[in-house]
Amino acid sequence: MSLKSWLQGDSQKSSSFKRKSPETEISDSNSPAKKKIFTKELRQSSFDWYVQDTNGLWHCKLCRENKHDNAYAKGHEVPAKTTNHSRHASSQSHLNAVHRSTMKTQKPMQKLLEAKLHKDDEIALNLLKTAYHIAKRELPKDEKRHMVDYASLLGVELSKSNCNVQYTSSQSVSEFQAALAEVILDDKIKAIQQSEVYSVTLDESTDNGNLKRVIMYAQCVTEHGLEYCLLSNKQISEGSASAKNIVSMVVEELKSKGLDITKLVGLGTDGASVMTGLKGGVVKLLKEHSPTLIGVHCAAHRTALATSQAAKLVPHMESYSRSIASVFRYFHNSALRSNRLRTIQTQLNLPSIKFAEVHSVRWLSLDHTVQVMYRSYPALCMALEKGGNL
Incomplete structure (x- = not known):
């Protein structure tokens, strides 16, 4: 650096330290002195757990969340000093609160x-x-x-x-x-409950233990089509299978499933007198609970009744049915005859099948029996020739 530049720089520095003029000093002395205002700044970056609640109390949110009993959990009306924050942050109570909060956030377990x-x-x-x-x-x-x-x-x-x-x-x-x-029944019942109307199918029968039972199905129409489900299959424990007992079971079952009986508009039955009686049948008694109820005679039962009653008018059909039934009893009542029939079926490369029984209460069972007998007809003829008459 040259001497000239050094002298210029020194003169510039000295000019910055010039004394104020007397006028300036007088004006400064007349101006009122400014008071220093003390403000506390909270460094939330270090103590972000120190917050203010709705009541205006400054507190440690971690200690309060974990329900600790200390001054920082209860809160301060005036914010505490940062030195107190440091002491609280290093306390065992606060460290436990931090650990629990971390575990809650991470949730490893x-x-x-x-x-x-x-x-x-x-x-x-x-x-x-x-x-x-x-x-x-x-x-x-x-x-x-x-x-x-x-x-x-x-x-x-x-x-x-x-x-x-x-x-x-x-x-x-x-x-x-x-x-x-x-679970499936609950879904079905919810669909029936949401439907405007529904119908029920009833049938009473006797099981293998000679106990009377009532089977109940429910149907309704939804946006997906026809929905149906088995509501119950209960035994009639008290009294007989009378219309009053059946109606009592139906009303109780619908009530237990949460179904409104007034929405019941259809009742399908087998056409028995206990179901369709004009004075005291199940349909008649249920109309007292749902006036719009319509009784429907099962189409399958009606078909069975029509075919069986029509066959009685033809003498040949009646004797033909008795002959088919006697063939079944001939082999069913003798293990020796059944074994002979199976041996003949095996020699003739025919299916080893049993003859079916003709049921008077099953619709169109005669047709199924004849079809089974026709599939093994050659073996049947040879077995009857060797075994004798029916």
């Missing part, structure tokens, strides 16, 4: 449980699908054990590998199917 439950849900879903398939195909419940073994060969996990319980017993299958039936 919950994620672990969700992953475990998700895997268990997949296994449970596969087991439910298997039980549904068994019910849909009307397979024995013992088949589930074989289906699980076959699925494991294909790489599909239907049970827990580290668990001794495989859920393949008949009782487990029954419980799975009962749970599925309950």
Whole structure:
């Protein structure tokens, strides 16, 4: 640097330190002195957990969320000093609150449980699908054990590998199917409840234990078409299968399912007098609960009645039906004759089938019986020739 430039720079510096003029000093002395205002600045970057609530109290939100009993959890009307913040941040109570809040945010155990439950849900879903398939195909419940073994060969996990319980017993299958039936029934009932009207089909019969039972189906029309479901299959425990007892069961069942009986507009029956009696039948008594109810005689039952009664007017059909029935009894009452018939069927390369019985209460059962007999007619003729007359 040259001497000239250094001198110029020194002169510029000295000019910046010039003394004020007397006028300026007088004007400054007359102006009022400004008071220093103390303001507290909170550095939220370091203490972001120190916030103000709706009541104006400054508090530690972490300690308050975890319900700790300290001054910072209760709150301050005047913000505390930063030194107090530091002491509180290093306290064991605050550190525990931070740890718990972190665990709540990250939720490691919950994620672990969700992953475990998700895997268990997949296994449970596969087991439910298997039980549904068994019910849909009307397979024995013992088949589930074989289906699980076959699925494991294909790489599909239907049970827990580290668990001794495989859920393949008949009782487990029954419980799975009962749970599925309950869910399906709930969906069907919701659809019937949302429908404006619905109908019911009734039939009373006697089971193998000689107990009277009433079977009830419900139907309704939805946007997807006709929806129907089995409402109940209950035993008549008190009294006989009279119209009053049946009506009482129907009313109670509809009420338990949450179905409005006034929306019942149709009732399908087999045409028995207890169902369609003009004075005391089920249809007549149910009209007292739903005046718009219409009774419908089952078309299948009407067809059976028409064909059976029409056949009685033709003597040849009557004797023909008795002959078919006697053929069934001839082989059904003797194991020796049945074995002889199967031997002849095998020698003639015919299907080994049994003859069907003609039921007077089953519609068109005679047609099915004749078709079965026709498929093995040559073997029938040879068996009768060797065995003698009917």
